[in-house]
Amino acid sequence: MKLVSVVVPCYNEQEVLPMFYEEITKVTAQMSKDYPELTFEYLFINDGSKDTTLDILRSLADKDKRVRYISFSRNFGKESGMYAGLKNSKGDYVVVMDADLQHPPSFLPKMYSYVRDGEYDCATTRRVSRKGESKVRSWFARLFYKIMNKISQTEIVDGAQDFRFMTRQMVDAILDMSEYNRFSKGIFSWVGFNTRYIEYENVERPAGTSSWSFWGLFKYSLEGIMAFSTxxxxxxxxxxxxxxxxxxxxxxxxxxxxxxxxxxxxxxxxxxxxxxxxxxxxxxxxxxxxxxxxxxxxxxxxNRPIYITKETEDIYRQRKAEAQQKTAQQPSVPEKENK
The missing domain is CATH 1.10.287 (Helix Hairpins)
Structure with a gap:
């Protein structure tokens, strides 16, 4: 049997998380039928969400033993979330995807078909359009890729996503790069390995709003330039x-x-x-x-830690069991007799 770990960084995703879980379980159930050798685990990374994301993850972990989660002590950023997911994943294959359904789970069977034969170590998606984005934001994004590829020896494909289906060998290579200032798009390219790019049209979020502002993306682009170019x-x-x-x-x-x-x-x-x-x-x-x-x-x-864990599904279950045991051990208060 081959275990596939689906790593999902989450930050304030209460509106889309139930929809994502429904969709991912439906797709993976079909994949388990088509590929009987596959089993799945879902590893959610709660990156210090301020809404009810953690409560939803607790509920999912209660009803589905395949659901695991790591909740950070504060918001450390998506890069830390992806690193934590890769580090704590147990699968022979690891999938990294967002919870907002802009990374369609329906692509997983096709991605696995490229990786399973050993010809490719990674299958990823590449946006061929930026539908739904402002023209200014799209222009700056394309400009970043042009500049990055000219000044850096690491080639980053324009429109390449963090949505990836990777072998354990590639994941271990990525984890060997335990740098604090992380730029995963560059790291994915730097480690090498054979990668298959699947082109697709941009998909808009079904609910909620993106946490990435223009300023946040600008700072993230500077992080990439500084990390992979002198x-x-x-x-x-x-x-x-x-x-x-x-x-x-x-x-x-x-x-x-x-x-x-x-x-x-x-x-x-x-x-x-x-x-x-x-x-x-x-x-x-x-x-x-x-x-x-x-x-x-x-x-x-x-040498600060890339992230700090506050809670996992095991810690939650242990606390819950202790609370139930404590409640059961409390003596019942006898009712007062009627005079």
């Missing part, structure tokens, strides 16, 4: 060389104008002011790039 450092050095050359040329021009009496100090005040602002801005820009890399190094050396 090109910004080279750009900073190049800007330093160019500005030094410009400054040298201006110095030569100023000396020549002074020798021939062409220099008028009051008229040069605006030029000097602009140059001061220009070079100061470039210096701050380059220092900012260095600061970003330094901050990433600082966080890595602190």
């Amino acid at each position: 090109a910004p450092l080279a750009i900073a050095s190049l800007l330093g060389i160019i500005t030094c050359f410009i400054a040298f040329v201006l110095i030569v021009i100023t000396i020549i104008r002074s020798i021939f009496g062409w220099l008028d100090a009051p008229d040069g005040y605006p030029t000097m002011l602009c140059l001061i602002f220009l070079f100061s801005g470039l210096q701050l820009f380059c220092v900012g790039i260095l600061g970003q890399y330094l901050s990433k190094t600082y966080l890595e050396t602190k």
Whole structure:
């Protein structure tokens, strides 16, 4: 028998979680009939949700022994959620997907068909359209992939999703990269292995709203650039060389104008002011790039945990059993006799 672990990071997914569970169990039940060698477990990662997501997971764990969950002590981010899911998965194959049904569970049979024969180590989806997204957001997304592929030696396919069906060998390779600042899209590509991309049209959420804002995606893109490319450092050095050359040329021009009496100090005040602002801005820009890399190094050396577990299904069941046992042991209060 082959166990498939379905890892599902969740953050405030109370509206779609019951729909997702219904859909995933329906698909996996059919897969178990078509492929009798397969069994499934569902590992949900509650990333510090502030709604009733944890209560729903407790309820699912009560009625379905295949449901496991890990609840974080706070919100650590989707990257930490995926890492926790991969680390705690028990399957021979591991699936990573979102709970919002934008990663259709109906793709799982097709993804497994590519992986089961050993030709591919991973099957993933690639969006060929960005239906439902704003034009500005789509434009920036495409720009990010173009920049990333030019400045990094790790190729990231435009539109590639975190929705993946992977072998245990690939999952173990990903877990060996236990860095604190994680960018999974780059990690998936960096570890290599044969990957099959399945193209599909973008699917909108059936309920709820996405927790990813434009600013959040922008910061996430910077995380990817810093994690898989040192090109910004080279750009900073190049800007330093160019500005030094410009400054040298201006110095030569100023000396020549002074020798021939062409220099008028009051008229040069605006030029000097602009140059001061220009070079100061470039210096701050380059220092900012260095600061970003330094901050990433600082966080890595602190060696903090990627996530902190507050509750699992085993802890919940143990607490529940202890509470029931304590209630059963309490002496009953006799009713007062009627006078």
